[in-house]
Amino acid sequence: MRTFCFFLLLFVAVLCVAQTAPSSSSSAEAPKEIPSFDLSAIDKTIDPCVDFYQFACGNWIKNNPIPADKSAWARYSVLAERNRYFLRDILEQTQAPGQHSAIEQKVGDYYAACMDETTIEKRGAEPIASSMSAIAAIKTKPELIQRIAAQRDGIGALFIFGQMPDMHDSRQTIANLDQGGLTLPDRDYYIKVEAKSVETRQKYLQHVQKMFELSGDKPDVAAAEARTVLAIETGLAEPSLDRTARRDPKTRDHMMQTAEAVALAPNFQLTGYFADSGAPKFTSLNVSNPDFFKEVNQKLSSASLDDWKTYLRWRALDTYAPILPKAFVDEDFQFNGAYISGQKEIEARWKRCVRSTDLNLGMALGQLYVDKTFGPEGKERTLKMVQAIEAAMHQDIGQLTWMSDTTKQKAYEKLNAIVNNIGYPDQWRDYSTVVVKRDDYAGNVTRARAFEVQRQRNKIGKPTDKRDWDMTPPTMNAYYRANMNDINFPAGILQPPFYGKTADDAVNYGAIGVVIGHELTHGFDDQGRKFDADGNFNNWWTPEDGKAFEGRASCIADEYSGFVAVKDDKGEVKLNGRLTLGENTADNGGLKLAYMALMNIIGNTPVKTIDGYTPQQRFFIAYGQVSCQNVTDQQARTWAIIDPHSPGRWRVNGAVQNSAGFAEAFGCKAGQPMVRESACRVW
Ligand SMILES: [Zn+2]
Numbered sequence: 001m002r003t004f005c006f007f008l009l010l011f012v013a014v015l016c017v018a019q020t021a022p023s024s025s026s027s028a029e030a031p032k033e034i035p036s037f038d039l040s041a042i043d044k045t046i047d048p049c050v051d052f053y054q055f056a057c058g059n060w061i062k063n064n065p066i067p068a069d070k071s072a073w074a075r076y077s078v079l080a081e082r083n084r085y086f087l088r089d090i091l092e093q094t095q096a097p098g099q100h101s102a103i104e105q106k107v108g109d110y111y112a113a114c115m116d117e118t119t120i121e122k123r124g125a126e127p128i129a130s131s132m133s134a135i136a137a138i139k140t141k142p143e144l145i146q147r148i149a150a151q152r153d154g155i156g157a158l159f160i161f162g163q164m165p166d167m168h169d170s171r172q173t174i175a176n177l178d179q180g181g182l183t184l185p186d187r188d189y190y191i192k193v194e195a196k197s198v199e200t201r202q203k204y205l206q207h208v209q210k211m212f213e214l215s216g217d218k219p220d221v222a223a224a225e226a227r228t229v230l231a232i233e234t235g236l237a238e239p240s241l242d243r244t245a246r247r248d249p250k251t252r253d254h255m256m257q258t259a260e261a262v263a264l265a266p267n268f269q270l271t272g273y274f275a276d277s278g279a280p281k282f283t284s285l286n287v288s289n290p291d292f293f294k295e296v297n298q299k300l301s302s303a304s305l306d307d308w309k310t311y312l313r314w315r316a317l318d319t320y321a322p323i324l325p326k327a328f329v330d331e332d333f334q335f336n337g338a339y340i341s342g343q344k345e346i347e348a349r350w351k352r353c354v355r356s357t358d359l360n361l362g363m364a365l366g367q368l369y370v371d372k373t374f375g376p377e378g379k380e381r382t383l384k385m386v387q388a389i390e391a392a393m394h395q396d397i398g399q400l401t402w403m404s405d406t407t408k409q410k411a412y413e414k415l416n417a418i419v420n421n422i423g424y425p426d427q428w429r430d431y432s433t434v435v436v437k438r439d440d441y442a443g444n445v446t447r448a449r450a451f452e453v454q455r456q457r458n459k460i461g462k463p464t465d466k467r468d469w470d471m472t473p474p475t476m477n478a479y480y481r482a483n484m485n486d487i488n489f490p491a492g493i494l495q496p497p498f499y500g501k502t503a504d505d506a507v508n509y510g511a512i513g514v515v516i517g518h519e520l521t522h523g524f525d526d527q528g529r530k531f532d533a534d535g536n537f538n539n540w541w542t543p544e545d546g547k548a549f550e551g552r553a554s555c556i557a558d559e560y561s562g563f564v565a566v567k568d569d570k571g572e573v574k575l576n577g578r579l580t581l582g583e584n585t586a587d588n589g590g591l592k593l594a595y596m597a598l599m600n601i602i603g604n605t606p607v608k609t610i611d612g613y614t615p616q617q618r619f620f621i622a623y624g625q626v627s628c629q630n631v632t633d634q635q636a637r638t639w640a641i642i643d644p645h646s647p648g649r650w651r652v653n654g655a656v657q658n659s660a661g662f663a664e665a666f667g668c669k670a671g672q673p674m675v676r677e678s679a680c681r682v683w
Pocket of ligand 1: 004005006007518519522583586
């Protein structure tokens with residue numbers, strides 16, 4: 001599945017939600033709602049034509065340091081945090097004694113079990129004991145594979161087995177095998193040789209050792225186990241394709257008969273694995289990275305069984321750490337939160353429990369959230385904006401001078417076929433088979449994960465379910481799916497600072513309007529363009545138009561490659577213009593399309609300024625202010641490697657530099673920093 005988000009879904013998948021209201025047991029209050037347009041954020045001492053991001057955000061940046069429990073803080077983070085408080089309110093009500101619906105009871109019990117640290121401490125490492133002893137009992141390498149197949153509790157090891165729409169017939173869902181099995185956020189962490197990567201691996205060794213010690217191993221044994229883990233994972237990282245290369249669907253398109261996949265890597269014992277995996281029978285599948293399976297096949301025979309067992313025990317420990325007693329949670333935080341991300345303090349327990357409920361029972365919690373926050377009128381209003389921006393895109397395609405009529409017809413076809421999903425799914429997920437107990441947090445997590453793994457595997461061999469959402473309704477994010485050709489806006493993002501009921505059009509178009517345009521543009525970015533109206537990987541471009549597109553996209557890749565992501569005592573890291581090309585193209589396109597839609601609304605009506613700014617200026621300021629941001633150096637470094645999005649500063653300045661509308665709105669002249677000499681323009 002290729003999903004393109006407006007924000008990064010962090011590798012700890014639990015880092016993508018929001019929050020709200022006060023309640024008896026809370027010490028901190030929910031942050032106040034913030035508007036899309038904030039006069040007090042503006043730094044008037046800065047010329048908008050010199051550094052627009054600094055102009056729009058300067059005072060906000062100065063006055064809003066990163067909270068101790070976060071590694072980054074942006075104006076949009078306030079919404080995410082408010083949503084989180086709001087979800088806590090729901091969960092505290094549903095976990096209290098009283099009359100509850102089945103869904104309320106389930107999410108309430110789940111949350112209560114997560115908050116019950118006394119029981120969690122009392123049980124110690126017992127929740128992981130059966131996994132650890134099953135691994136200890138493995139006698140042969142085929143049994144090792146059987147064990148991996150039997151692990152449905154979210155422990156990712158060795159590779160990834162899942163499902164996806166057939167790239168050439170998106171109506172059908174097929175099985176997919178992919179590279180995987182790493183713990184660090186990216187393959188680069190294992191392979192790069194510059195000082196920072198060497199240091200990270202050293203810290204990682206210490207972390208793995210400590211976790212093995214917590215599980216009962218002696219320090220010298222644990223130290224040797226840590227070295228084994230790093231060696232095994234490095235062996236998985238080497239044949240893994242890097243993030244930038246993987247953006248191209250061609251690198252992942254390898255359909256084959258099941259027998260071919262089995263023969264490709266016999267040591268993986270795939271016939272047995274598939275039979276034990278709980279997936280329906282299938283005769284063909286996609287293998288995203290065949291070279292990975294060929295190379296790891298050899299490593300499966302060359303590394304000892306004991307080493308592989310050590311690796312499996314580590315993957316179990318790492319997966320379970322956040323749901324075990326405090327000692328495990330704290331060590332996990334010290335490495336992943338403090339060292340990798342630069343976070344000073346771990347989040348309060350309730351925030352982690354809200355995230356966990358959203359992650360594992362999110363469509364049930366989301367249903368309660370939607371009932372309370374998002375009526376049919378919210379859907380109606382958003383849909384109107386989506387239609388206005390789609391109309392702008394139609395107009396934009398018509399005006400392109402570099403595209404032939406033949407390709408334009410196909411582009412219209414694709415644009416007209418895009419499905420708009422707003423707020424929440426039409427059908428709610430049924431969690432009735434997930435057993436939730438008030439005194440068994442780890443068990444609840446494990447059973448909910450197993451339910452989700454099985455739910456996904458059941459899709460294999462069936463018609464693609466386009467109604468299934470990839471994000472829960474409270475999520476503050478949005479996404480486009482190339483295989484589905486749909487754009488999706490969870491209820492969580494349809495609030496200030498993105499959408500304000502009382503905000504003027506200029507401001508709403510500059511904020512949520514650009515997000516809508518961004519997601520639409522993903523269907524036509526450097527990778528999205530390779531999929532047709534039906535979501536199939538299928539070239540619909542004439543060769544000349546394809547070439548013209550590539551040239552225009554390269555302009556954007558070169559532009560962003562020049563921007564600095566972080567500069568500290570560990571050196572300077574620039575953005576990877578090719579990794580971020582799709583997102584930057586979507587930002588530029590989104591800004592252009594939302595602006596066109598706004599101009600269509602404003603038409604020739606006389607310009608009315610508000611707070612001294614014209615509607616045109618308010619549009620761009622609203623766009624800039626959504627992204628006002630403070631980030632720790634550590635987090636900025638990690639994002640530069642794994643995040644296909646640019647940092648806030650460059651999402652804003654990188655796009656406005658290419659915008660003629662921006663230069664006109666602020667009277668910027670050629671030669672000024674915010675007017676790019678040869679502006680890049682794809683859409
Ligand atoms: Zn995006």
